[in-house]
Amino acid sequence: MSENWSAVAGAINERVNELGWRQRELAERSQVSQAIVRELQQNRVHRRRSARTLEALSLALGWHPQHLLALLSDRKPPAVGQPREDMDDAVSARLAAIEDRLAVITEQLAGLSADVASLIESNGHRGPR
Numbered sequence: 001m002s003e004n005w006s007a008v009a010g011a012i013n014e015r016v017n018e019l020g021w022r023q024r025e026l027a028e029r030s031q032v033s034q035a036i037v038r039e040l041q042q043n044r045v046h047r048r049r050s051a052r053t054l055e056a057l058s059l060a061l062g063w064h065p066q067h068l069l070a071l072l073s074d075r076k077p078p079a080v081g082q083p084r085e086d087m088d089d090a091v092s093a094r095l096a097a098i099e100d101r102l103a104v105i106t107e108q109l110a111g112l113s114a115d116v117a118s119l120i121e122s123n124g125h126r127g128p129r
Contacts, residue, residue, distance in 0.1 A: 007071040008054070009043035015061045016041070030060035 016026055023041065027034040032053055039045040040057070054068040061067075066084060067077040 002074075003046070003072050004074050005040075005046050005072065006043050007074070008068050009041055011068065011071055012037075012041050012057065012061070015063075019061070026057070026060060030056040032056050032060075 012026075016023075021029075023034055023037050026032075027037045030037070036049070036053065037057070040049070051069055054072065055065045058065050058067040058069075062080070064078045064080050064082060070077040
């Protein structure tokens with residue numbers, strides 16, 4: 001599964017600007033090192049971060065604990081006050097979204113295949129030269 005670190009960086013930067021904070025303040029409030037905050041905000045270093053790091057940042061920014069983790073997985077973040085999502089449920093939800101998208105793609109391919117067959121039929125197939 002791909003990880004959307006640019007969505008995480010964008011959300012953090014937007015929220016920090018809204019709050020009028022600097023990196024140092026976010027680092028202090030979240031108890032996450034300023035170096036890690038900088039890496040995340042600049043979206044330059046793509047290494048695995050613990051769920052606890054993303055949770056600490058989410059809470060410091062006034063969001064649901066799983067806000068940044070959801071963005072990282074290209075999911076809609078839960079609202080503040082919603083119960084924590086079980087990771088098995090998150091995987092199931094993500095898998096269901098992939099299956100839905102795959103069904104749409106399959107329909108589109110079937111339509112394109114029918115269109116190509118119609119074009120070939122109407123133009124009279126000439127075979128290879």
